[in-house]
Amino acid sequence: MRAALLGAWLILAPVSLVAGHAQAQTAAAADMVFPQSASQGALVIGKVPAGSKVQYAGRTLRVSGYGSVVFGIGRDATGPLQVQITQPDGSTQTVSIAVTPRDWPVERVNGVPPKTVNPPADIAARIKREQAQVTAARDRDDARTDFAQPFIWPVQGRISGRFGNARVYNGQPGAGHSGMDIAVPTGTPVKAPAAGVVTFAAPDLYLTG
Incomplete structure (x- = not known):
């Protein structure tokens, strides 16, 4: 899976x-x-x-x-x-x-650097390359059934973003959020939420870190 x-x-x-x-x-x-x-x-x-x-x-x-x-x-x-x-x-x-249907809440995020909301051509090209890598990792289809096991929270902390919520950056509407964000201090250990396989790792993606 x-x-x-x-x-x-x-x-x-x-x-x-x-x-x-x-x-x-x-x-x-x-x-x-x-x-x-x-x-x-x-x-x-x-x-x-x-x-x-x-x-x-x-x-x-x-x-x-x-x-x-x-x-x-x-x-x-x-x-x-x-x-x-x-x-x-x-x-x-x-x-x-x-x-x-679900009523997706709106999350307003202000103070985002302008080049993040409206990236220049060179940054836009980088984002496109990185998103292609992420898409390829997500598109893998392995014969695993990890989804059937119980999931755990990877870390305990403040929920700073929820899946599906509509994002508005600096007053400009963006796409629905694609994950669950948990805010914790830098260096906090994070566990895998379930058994699985690491399919992609990168030290610095422009949009997601």
């Missing part, structure tokens, strides 16, 4: 665990279980017969040896979402998942 992204900077998974309805919708064909609904920005964990092929949003998802499948719902996604399952016997099933 998608490897955890840990390095000199830390991004907590840009999705919250699905809290959908307590009821689950179970496909009549076999042991397929998905939530009836999930919120924007949620992580969906479903169950299908081992050996099934699962497709969502134009891509084929990895299915674990025991039939678990996981995918994230976009911050601004609208539903219903369609998940296509092809079972080992060739039969197909489409599962529909309603998307519950």
Whole structure:
């Protein structure tokens, strides 16, 4: 499954665990279980017969040896979402998942250096290169099931930014925040929130440190 992204900077998974309805919708064909609904920005964990092929949003998802499948719902996604399952016997099933909208708070960040908000050409080129590296690390798809284990807080401290919140820098609207920020003093030990593989590490990314 998608490897955890840990390095000199830390991004907590840009999705919250699905809290959908307590009821689950179970496909009549076999042991397929998905939530009836999930919120924007949620992580969906479903169950299908081992050996099934699962497709969502134009891509084929990895299915674990025991039939678990996981995918994230976009911050601004609208539903219903369609998940296509092809079972080992060739039969197909489409599962529909309603998307519950979320009211994302606005975080106003002032005093940001102007060249960070509106970077000059050379800085913009650097940011583009670095974002390509981050995207490549996030796009890895390993046969791991670390998502199924309990997660812990990597450090205790003041929450200074939350996933999904709309960011306004120096009065200028930016993209939704893609992580959870925890403010602690420099040098504070930080733990991995779960088992995983380090896929990217860099000493100084322009936007994220």
